[in-house]
Amino acid sequence: MILSFVNKFRCPSYNSVGKMSQKVTQRRGLLYHITFSCTCLFETSFTNSTQLVHSATAPMDELNMMACVAANVAGIKRTSMTTILGMLNILPPVQIENWQTYQKIYSNALDVVKDESLGGAAEEAAEQSSGTADREGVTNIKVLIEGTWLTRRGHSSLHGVATVCSTSDPPKVLDFECLSRHCITCSGLLWIREHSPEMYQQLSAEHIMSGCEENHSGSSSGMEAAGAKLEDSLPIGGRNGCLTDDKIHQLTIYYGSAIRSHVNDLESMKIVCWAAFYHCSSTRENPNHGYCDPASAIYTNKNHLILENTV
Numbered sequence: 001m002i003l004s005f006v007n008k009f010r011c012p013s014y015n016s017v018g019k020m021s022q023k024v025t026q027r028r029g030l031l032y033h034i035t036f037s038c039t040c041l042f043e044t045s046f047t048n049s050t051q052l053v054h055s056a057t058a059p060m061d062e063l064n065m066m067a068c069v070a071a072n073v074a075g076i077k078r079t080s081m082t083t084i085l086g087m088l089n090i091l092p093p094v095q096i097e098n099w100q101t102y103q104k105i106y107s108n109a110l111d112v113v114k115d116e117s118l119g120g121a122a123e124e125a126a127e128q129s130s131g132t133a134d135r136e137g138v139t140n141i142k143v144l145i146e147g148t149w150l151t152r153r154g155h156s157s158l159h160g161v162a163t164v165c166s167t168s169d170p171p172k173v174l175d176f177e178c179l180s181r182h183c184i185t186c187s188g189l190l191w192i193r194e195h196s197p198e199m200y201q202q203l204s205a206e207h208i209m210s211g212c213e214e215n216h217s218g219s220s221s222g223m224e225a226a227g228a229k230l231e232d233s234l235p236i237g238g239r240n241g242c243l244t245d246d247k248i249h250q251l252t253i254y255y256g257s258a259i260r261s262h263v264n265d266l267e268s269m270k271i272v273c274w275a276a277f278y279h280c281s282s283t284r285e286n287p288n289h290g291y292c293d294p295a296s297a298i299y300t301n302k303n304h305l306i307l308e309n310t311v
Contacts, residue, residue: 006036014040029064029094030085054105058098067093068102121174125166142167142281143174147223157220158182162227177227183214251280 007018019039026033035045049063071081078099082092093099126139133139144165149157159182164175185207193200216226254276262269275291282288 002034003036011038011040011042013042014038027091028059028061029092029098030067030090031061031063058101060102060105064094064098065102065106068099068106072103072106118174121166121172124172125168125174128166128168144171145227147225147227149220149223160216160220160223160227162223179216179223179227180213181216181220183212186212186214247280251276254280 003020003022006020006022010017011019016038020036021038023035023037024032025035025045031047031049033045033047035043037043049061052060052062052065054060067081071077076084078093078096085092094102125141126133129139129141144167145162146165147160147162150159150161158180160179162177162179163173165171166174186204189200189203189207192203216223218226255273258269258272258276262272271291278288278291
């Protein structure tokens with residue numbers, strides 16, 4: 001196809017049309033260096049991708065990097081990408097060793113963007129926080145812990161994500177933890193155990209040292225609580241308490257009532273939902289009832305505010 005297009009133009013040396021032939025002089029994955037030769041011995045060439053400016057010793061090309069990025073976005077590996085390219089009558093991507101180099105470069109770039117994004121979100125949350133910084137310059141902020149699963153199976157999903165979000169406007173992710181109950185490499189090593197237990201032990205040890213994808217041994221429904229724990233294995237706030245079923249039921253009633261009572265007023269719905277959140281997180285030492293509506297509340301004998309179902 002390319003040759004037929006080139007042969008529509010005149011040779012700059014021979015001044016004739018349709019005298020060109022092509023030859024692939026170099027190939028690196030999806031990169032092709034093609035040379036066109038005329039019968040008059042005139043030659044010209046072009047490359048279908050630009051070279052990446054990177055410190056890697058081997059040449060890195062933009063087109064091969066885009067193929068690696070596309071595979072990661074689609075959630076597939078090199079084998080599946082090779083199958084897709086084969087169906088399009090395109091040769092396979094770069095070899096597995098070079099593919100891993102591209103993967104490492106892409107992963108490092110994602111880490112840089114992730115750190116900048118999380119750091120910027122933390123600074124923004126600290127600026128919008130009403131709290132004051134301590135002696136070490138650390139500002140305590142309120143956060144939300146959200147959990148989700150990567151598939152529609154919900155509580156039976158093998159993979160989940162727990163995120164820490166700020167309460168600023170707009171809320172942004174401050175940190176996250178990916179949890180998994182399954183590791184593809186571990187599953188692939190099981191057939192080796194039946195034939196060669198010694199090799200299985202060796203490969204399994206090497207795999208664990210390099211990092212196993214399975215980092216959650218509990219149920220899928222417990223991924224959110226597991227991801228909310230800090231490095232000291234304690235929940236947010238450093239206490240051993242947990243979100244009980246009664247508290248979850250209470251919050252469900254508050255939020256459900258807020259949504260039903262303000263269907264036609266989004267701003268009022270947001271205010272009332274935040275009122276329920278701040279109210280439930282309030283303590284005697286740190287009261288936080290600024291959003292509570294006295295007209296929709298009942299005071300107990302201890303002057304503790306109890307929201308009604310109407311919030």
